[in-house]
Amino acid sequence: MYERNSLSTPIRWGVIGCGDVLERKSGPAFHRSERSRIGAVASSDGESATRYAAAHDVPVATGDAEQVITDPEIDAVYVASPPNTHEGFTVAAAEAGKPVLVEKPMGRSLTEGREMIDACDRAGVELFVAYYRRFHPHVEEIQKLLAEGRIGEPVSAIVNHAFPRPNDSGWRETPEISGGGWFVDATSHRVDLLCHLLGAPTEATGVVRCDDGDSRTETAVSLSLAVADGICCTVTSDFVGAGSTDRFVIRGTAGSIVAETLDSGGFTYEVAGESGSVACNQPESTHGGLLDHVEAVLLDGETNRSTGRDAIQTEAILDNCVRSAYADAIPTTVWDGSFPLTD
Known part of the structure; x- marks a missing residue:
């Protein structure tokens, strides 16, 4: 030890x-x-x-x-x-x-x-x-606004993350190695942030499309989550459409937080009729x-x-909603699919 x-x-x-x-x-x-x-x-x-x-x-x-x-x-x-x-x-x-x-x-x-x-x-x-991303300055600012109750009680969240997948995805589209495709690799960051900022999942369902030629993994995903005390979250991603997006929105009873591009280092907010913006310098190094x-x-x-216990909430969502589309390629999950997840 x-x-x-x-x-x-x-x-x-x-x-x-x-x-x-x-x-x-x-x-x-x-x-x-x-x-x-x-x-x-x-x-x-x-x-x-x-x-x-x-x-x-x-x-x-x-x-x-x-x-x-x-x-x-x-x-x-x-x-x-x-x-x-x-x-x-x-x-x-x-x-x-x-x-x-x-x-x-x-x-x-x-x-x-x-x-x-x-x-x-x-x-x-x-x-x-x-x-x-939990430790990026603008995410920490979002966490402060939520902790202070500035947007009231959170009600819903919307994440839209999409980009054309690289021509050479390597092992990332071999589920025996990767445990998933680009949603598992990249959009999982956004799912983790929802759990980090709003609370542990209590329900999770998903629709997955896997139909892009040689790809055996997800090419488009629509995810519905309930976290904490019933906050409704929607996550959509695709990796075959034209263009890219990385929108992250949290709405509350008294305001909202909108990052038009999550990785831009900034966001706008509306609180009780007041609007403003926060811009943070991106970290000199990603980690x-x-x-x-x-x-x-x-x-x-x-x-x-x-922690591992933080991350396993996202693992459970990925298993239940995304990996089920190619479950025969990855280790069997001994779990009944019910939330909240206890460990």
Whole structure:
């Protein structure tokens, strides 16, 4: 079991997976941080780990993830490999007594997510899931407005997220590896925000379209959720239509919050006849706020606000409403589909 006072400062991270997420999103946050550093990297072929280590002055590069997990010079493990490996690496890191930050989706199913939570509970280590938008400044401002009751009681929310899927989606459209398609990979961030900002799901239903030639995963999704005390949420996505959108709206009894483009860093609001706007600088690195939070939990004793138990709410919604369309390709979920989800 780890103890905060046993962790090095900076925290020495072992990273498993040296793909695009590490290169573009999380890696820059690690390299800018004064309280974290990457001490070792692993990739399935070893080659991308070697290239990354050479480019970023990382002392250890290997094709053996176990070497990174068990290395006594490593304090914590970041799992940035594809979702089919998340459960195994998370369990192994927990058994080695090391806190884990795992990429999203948390796993390929609710079943895998529960195994990850149980392993970290048994070992007494923190489990963080990389829903990094929770820590973006404008999202934190939205959370403040809601907490202050500025829009009254939330009544409904609408999310519309769509973009033409890339020509080369790689493993992201192979459900045995990814646990889903682009809704699971990208729109899950927006579903997580609904749960984070408004409360845990109590009902969830979905209509899924999977009909784009070679794609075995979702090409369009319409999701209906009830969260907390009956707040009605609608999430629609498609990945074959023309153009892109990323609209995020919360309506309340006394006002509304509208982000015409969620990732723009700003939103408008109307409160009791008053209107205004909030504009925040986007984080210098995508995972910057998340990593700051992880460090504050591990080094300063702050409460984890992106836990496995938080993320498993989204896993349950994905299982019930999206993955059911290709359930034969992913691990069976032993769950009756009822909400609220208890764990």
